[in-house]
Amino acid sequence: MPTPTGEIVSTPEGRDLVIARSLGLPIEEVWGRLTDPDLTEGWYGTWEGEPGAGNTIQVRMRFEEGRPWTAMHIDDCTPPLRLGLSSTDQIGVWRLEVALLDTGAATEVRLVHHLTSEYQLAEIPRIGPGWEYYADMFVAACTNTARPDFADYYPAMAEYYRAA
Numbered sequence: 001m002p003t004p005t006g007e008i009v010s011t012p013e014g015r016d017l018v019i020a021r022s023l024g025l026p027i028e029e030v031w032g033r034l035t036d037p038d039l040t041e042g043w044y045g046t047w048e049g050e051p052g053a054g055n056t057i058q059v060r061m062r063f064e065e066g067r068p069w070t071a072m073h074i075d076d077c078t079p080p081l082r083l084g085l086s087s088t089d090q091i092g093v094w095r096l097e098v099a100l101l102d103t104g105a106a107t108e109v110r111l112v113h114h115l116t117s118e119y120q121l122a123e124i125p126r127i128g129p130g131w132e133y134y135a136d137m138f139v140a141a142c143t144n145t146a147r148p149d150f151a152d153y154y155p156a157m158a159e160y161y162r163a164a
Contacts, residue, residue, distance in 0.1 A: 031080030128161035
């Protein structure tokens with residue numbers, strides 16, 4: 001059973017969910033796994049469209065029910081350091097960013113979900129385990145190890161995030 005690692009951090013704009021992982025891989029390789037549509041297929045889903053800040057792409061969420069396509073705006077793309085994305089649905093705006101840091105021995109990966117609404121804050125017992133799962137899916141794809149099982153994340157981690 002995986003251990004939850006996410007933190008809820010207060011910010012001037014509200015709160016952020018922050019989940020970090022470390023990979024013993026070069027930053028450029030990790031960046032490729034994060035941004036190449038053929039490689040994102042293995043841990044999140046593929047995407048179509050023109051890459052680059054200011055553009056909107058279509059992302060197919062491979063591991064979600066119905067494998068839906070979702071429009072995502074690229075808010076920031078600073079290779080190989082930072083990728084910022086946002087999407088809007090009937091609930092509101094979902095803002096995400098991934099920052100990479102080359103420490104020499106490893107690449108630190110920091111996933112941040114900016115919790116922009118009361119709905120997202122209330123749903124943190126579901127959102128947190130979901131991002132833990134996708135962070136571990138990313139690690140598995142980068143290291144060619146077995147994919148995790150979502151049943152090990154939710155509802156098992158819900159209480160950890162409810163308390164956070």
